[in-house]
Amino acid sequence: MFSVASELVRYMSARKKWWLFPIIVVLLTIGGLLVLAKGSAVAPFIYTVF
Amino acid sequence: MRILGISAFYHDSAAALIIDGRPVAAAQEERFTRIKHDPRFPENAIAYCLQEAGVTLDDIDHIAFFEKPLLKFERLLETYLATAPHGFNSFRMAMPLWIKDKLFQKPGLVRDLKRFSPSGKGIEEKLLFAEHHESHAASAYYASPFDEAVVLTMDGVGEWATSSVAIGRGNALETVKEIHWPHSLGLLYSAFTYYTGFRVNSGEYKVMGLAPYGTPRFASIIRDNLIDIRPDGSFWLDQRYFDYATGLTMTTEAFHRLFGGKPRDPDQPLTQRDMDLAASVQAVTEDVMLKITRDLHRTHGIDNLCLAGGVALNCVANGKVLRDGAFKNVYVQPAAGDAGGALGAAFAAHARHTSTPRAEVLPNELDLMSGAYLGPAFGQDEIEGRLIKSGARFTVHGDDDLYARTIDCLDRGDAVGWFQGRMEFGPRALGNRSILGDPRKPDMQKTLNLKIKFRESFRPFAPSVLAEDVADYFEIDVASPYMLMVADVKRNRRRHLSTEEKLLFGINQLNVPRSDIPAVTHVDHSARVQTVHAETNARYHALISRFKERTGCGVLVNTSFNVRGEPIVGSPEDAFRCFMGTGMETLAIGNCLLSKANQNPDLVSDYSAQFAPD
Numbered sequence: 001m002f003s004v005a006s007e008l009v010r011y012m013s014a015r016k017k018w019w020l021f022p023i024i025v026v027l028l029t030i031g032g033l034l035v036l037a038k039g040s041a042v043a044p045f046i047y048t049v050f
Numbered sequence: 051m052r053i054l055g056i057s058a059f060y061h062d063s064a065a066a067l068i069i070d071g072r073p074v075a076a077a078q079e080e081r082f083t084r085i086k087h088d089p090r091f092p093e094n095a096i097a098y099c100l101q102e103a104g105v106t107l108d109d110i111d112h113i114a115f116f117e118k119p120l121l122k123f124e125r126l127l128e129t130y131l132a133t134a135p136h137g138f139n140s141f142r143m144a145m146p147l148w149i150k151d152k153l154f155q156k157p158g159l160v161r162d163l164k165r166f167s168p169s170g171k172g173i174e175e176k177l178l179f180a181e182h183h184e185s186h187a188a189s190a191y192y193a194s195p196f197d198e199a200v201v202l203t204m205d206g207v208g209e210w211a212t213s214s215v216a217i218g219r220g221n222a223l224e225t226v227k228e229i230h231w232p233h234s235l236g237l238l239y240s241a242f243t244y245y246t247g248f249r250v251n252s253g254e255y256k257v258m259g260l261a262p263y264g265t266p267r268f269a270s271i272i273r274d275n276l277i278d279i280r281p282d283g284s285f286w287l288d289q290r291y292f293d294y295a296t297g298l299t300m301t302t303e304a305f306h307r308l309f310g311g312k313p314r315d316p317d318q319p320l321t322q323r324d325m326d327l328a329a330s331v332q333a334v335t336e337d338v339m340l341k342i343t344r345d346l347h348r349t350h351g352i353d354n355l356c357l358a359g360g361v362a363l364n365c366v367a368n369g370k371v372l373r374d375g376a377f378k379n380v381y382v383q384p385a386a387g388d389a390g391g392a393l394g395a396a397f398a399a400h401a402r403h404t405s406t407p408r409a410e411v412l413p414n415e416l417d418l419m420s421g422a423y424l425g426p427a428f429g430q431d432e433i434e435g436r437l438i439k440s441g442a443r444f445t446v447h448g449d450d451d452l453y454a455r456t457i458d459c460l461d462r463g464d465a466v467g468w469f470q471g472r473m474e475f476g477p478r479a480l481g482n483r484s485i486l487g488d489p490r491k492p493d494m495q496k497t498l499n500l501k502i503k504f505r506e507s508f509r510p511f512a513p514s515v516l517a518e519d520v521a522d523y524f525e526i527d528v529a530s531p532y533m534l535m536v537a538d539v540k541r542n543r544r545r546h547l548s549t550e551e552k553l554l555f556g557i558n559q560l561n562v563p564r565s566d567i568p569a570v571t572h573v574d575h576s577a578r579v580q581t582v583h584a585e586t587n588a589r590y591h592a593l594i595s596r597f598k599e600r601t602g603c604g605v606l607v608n609t610s611f612n613v614r615g616e617p618i619v620g621s622p623e624d625a626f627r628c629f630m631g632t633g634m635e636t637l638a639i640g641n642c643l644l645s646k647a648n649q650n651p652d653l654v655s656d657y658s659a660q661f662a663p664d
Contacts, residue, residue: 004153011120020127027127031145046299047240047250048060049207049231050126050144050152 051404052109054099055396057116057185057388059155061087061251064389065095066424066475067103067110068396071192071409075102076424076475078389081620086664087252088617091162092392098426100166107167110176114399116391117182119155121209123148125231129295137296180398182208182391183359184216184225189394190356190383191218192401193418195411198354199381200346204339205359205388206236206251215346218356221401221408232295233287235338236361238277241292242331244300246324247314252664258366259509261332262574263556264325268309269333275308277334283342316663320508322556336367340374347376354379358394362386362534363477365578369536372528384422384532385476393475414585416529421586422480425473428622433640436622441653444642449589452641453596459636460488461601465502467611467637469625470589474618478533479610480580481514481590483618483625485634487569487607489513494569494607496561501633504658505614508557510578513570514608516594517581523567523605524579533580533608539565544575569607580608615661631657 012018055066058079066076075098080086082094100106107113126144130137151158160173167173180188186203201216201223212234215227243253246260273279278286289295291305306312314324343355355377357368363386372380383390401408411417428436430446437444447455459466466486474480485502487494499507512533513523521527526537543565551562565571584591598604611619613632619625622639629637629644630653637644 003157007120007156011124015121015124017124020124023127023131027130027141027145028149031141031149034142035146035149046244047206047237047294049294050122050148 051111051400051406052103052105053112053114053396053399054096054107054110055114055116055392055394055399056092056096056159057391057395058091059089059152060388061089062387062389063089063092063095064385064392064475065092065099066393066396067099068393068400069103070406071397071400072418073193073393073420073424075099076385076393077426077473078475078617080617081425081473084617084624086615086617086661091159093162093165096166102426107163107173108169112178112399112403113163113173113176114178114180114395115159116180116185116388116395118179118209119152121181123153125210129231133296139298140296143298178399178403180395181211183211183214183228184398185391185394186358186383186386187214187216187225187356187394188223188398188401189385189390190358190381191216191223192397192408193383193393194354194356194381195415195417196354196356196379196381198352199356200350200352200354200377201356201358202342202346203357203359204235204361206240207231207234212236213359217350217352223398223401229284232289232292233285235285235335236359237292237294237300238287239331239335239361239364241294241300241305242327245305245309245313246327247316247318247320249664250300254360255363256506256509257328258332258364260320260325260328261366262329262572262576263508263559264322264327264329266330266333267326268330271308272330272334279338279341281341282345283338283340285338320557325556332366335361335364336370339367339371343371343374344376353377354381356381356383358383358386358390360387365534366536366576368534369576372526372535381417382532382534384419384478384534386534387477390476416531416583416586421531421583422474422476422478423472423482423586424475426620427472428640430640433622433642437626437639437642437644440623440626441650442626442644443648443650444644446641447643449592449641452638452643453593455643456593456636456638457597457600460486460597460606463488463491463494464635465498465633467625467629467634467639468590468593469611469619469622469637469639471587473620476532478580479608479618480531480533481582481587481608483611483620484608485611487511489567489569489605489607490601490603492563492568497633498607498609503609503613504632508560510572511570511607511609512578512580513567513605514580514582514590514594516591516598516604517583519598519604520579520581524577526579529581529583530579531581531583531586533578536576536578538575539567539571539577543567567603567605570605613657613661615664627655628657631655631660
């Protein structure tokens with residue numbers, strides 16, 4: 001977890017996208033809640049774009 | 051210097067190993083797991099690559115992953131932010147996947163790779179990441195025979211880029227231009243793949259094959275509404291018509307209203323309208339590619355073009371770019387899709403992180419790809435052992451006898467499985483994992499499609515032609531070793547059609563023989579040509595040469611050794627299973643020859659329903 005957090009910080013620094021920091025925190029929080037609420041997710045996308 | 055390239059976690063996982071800038075092994079994971087487009091960590095493909103070179107991961111200098119996950123994550127977040135609240139459905143599906151799994155790709159890769167390293171150390175330090183389109187560009191440029199080239203990559207989407215232009219000079223490859231998400235030529239094509247009832251990411255070939263049956267009557271609607279194409283070929287897609295950026299599907303209600311109906315249900319029969327839609331999106335795609343390539347040549351004044359990315363598998367468009375003549379030489383990476391990203395990432399790491407120059411293409415080589423024969427091979431003893439274990443009944447023949455007997459079978463109209471040497475890397479079977487037929491037989495296309503491949507009857511088959519004879523059969527005089535160029539059958543080989551035959555429309559055109567090699571002549575007289583070179587595939591070249599000596603025809607029908615929805619066979623056992631589950635009459639594996647009539651009837655299986663339609 002720590003290594004991923006530090007990767008995210010290094011990425012924001014490299015891309016000069018510090019403005020993404022609060023958004024990442026908020027979206028990850030919402031996403032985390034979705035994980036807790038749903039258990040596992042299997043995406044029924046016609047085309048997964050990620 | 052040994053570099054392992056990996057592509058994974060999206061579709062078509064693969065691994066590739068280059069030594070001193072030269073590919074020595076490459077394979078897609080699906081060939082081992084038997085799951086089409088398998089996206090999982092390519093453990094079997096990596097194990098094979100290391101085994102082929104006789105090394106462990108400890109002997110590898112760098113490990114290169116084909117894309118940058120955090121940039122992809124950035125694109126996702128910015129897309130959701132820009133389109134909120136519309137993308138919530140997609141967000142709700144995507145975020146759990148990222149939070150539980152994809153954000154941890156780097157530690158996950160390190161963990162998965164440890165099993166290949168006896169010491170278990172130093173993996174994180176060796177791990178490098180290339181951008182998705184950089185990997186595509188490197189896969190084409192560094193494998194090509196060019197010292198200087200414009201490199202055009204186009205696909206659905208990577209991190210942000212959906213298309214890129216790079217200039218390769220010597221050891222350097224520099225990106226000069228990109229088109230960014232959500233404006234994507236690949237996704238425009240995929241939207242029509244979905245709308246015409248085919249599966250996105252695999253049905254694009256079918257749309258391309260269907261296009262010649264239709265007329266491009268919707269092309270102007272596409273140009274007027276969906277896509278704004280600029281004179282330099284750059285484009286902008288009107289997102290009101292597309293759902294892929296924020297939804298769970300490809301097209302919106304506005305798209306359906308524009309084209310007058312819902313997407314075709316895959317179970318519904320194809321109509322002339324579907325064929326016209328296919329022809330229309332194909333025409334627009336070709337238009338964009340021609341505009342881009344003409345502008346690139348004008349701008350950069352370089353005569354060599356390299357192509358990669360999923361759109362570069364559109365061999366009809368590639369053929370038009372070649373014939374257009376803006377570029378004198380056009381090279382397409384045989385594994386142009388995401389599997390080839392493994393090779394490209396390794397090439398990119400070699401260029402950026404080593405002081406060794408790129409490997410040179412030798413005088414007897416077309417490129418560095420060794421004919422794309424970079425996968426596993428099986429020795430004669432191993433083949434016999436595996437066949438005996440599978441319960442196969444076979445005879446063993448010397449090379450000359452094997453060729454003669456195989457030609458007997460082809461000449462009488464058999465579909466012949468031909469399993470020889472190293473497996474191909476990339477989506478095409480190029481004569482080592484192929485089903486072969488006699489192209490002179492008018493009913494061969496229908497037989498192969500319906501009895502052997504269990505797939506739609508409209509789909510065309512490709513010709514394998516001796517490289518030295520290509521200009522005798524097709525309107526092309528350059529090498530096309532990877533079946534990635536479409537050319538017309540020579541005029542003098544075409545059959546004169548009666549008035550009634552000329553008036554046939556749509557799918558009814560299928561049963562009309564159009565040349566003296568009807569099984570590989572599409573309804574518009576085009577063919578997806580594979581030139582066969584003695585330097586890269588001596589056995590296949592010898593077989594076609596003998597077929598020509600016997601029949602006067604230097605062409606064979608070549609289709610991949612699999613059925614609809616199945617990955618191409620990888621091992622002798624896969625080949626035997628496919629042989630016993632289909633209407634194939636003869637199978638040649640190494641020097642073993644199998645006849646269906648001699649096999650144990652208890653081993654015959656119903657193969658058609660084992661794989662989900664693609």
